[in-house]
Amino acid sequence: MSLREYILKDLNAIRNPKLLQQCFEYIQTIKKADKKAPNKNNVLQFAGLLNNKQATAITNSVNDNFNSIEGEW
Secondary structure (H helix, E strand, O other): OOHHHHHHHHHHHOOOHHHHHHHHHHHHHHHHHHHOOOOHHHHHOOOOOOOHHHHHHHHHHHHHHHOOOOOOO
């Protein structure tokens, strides 16, 4: 049995209309996310704007400020 068949079998077994509505809404969300174009070109437009020294400074700042947990967890 294929994955699609397993999913359809499980969906067909659901009798609760509210649960079916949740499944439907989730599937719609997945479909929207799948249609979104990758943002590779949006990111690449910034390539080369920083020199190595600037990039290192930013990396160090992020590491210094965000790589430790303060307080109890």
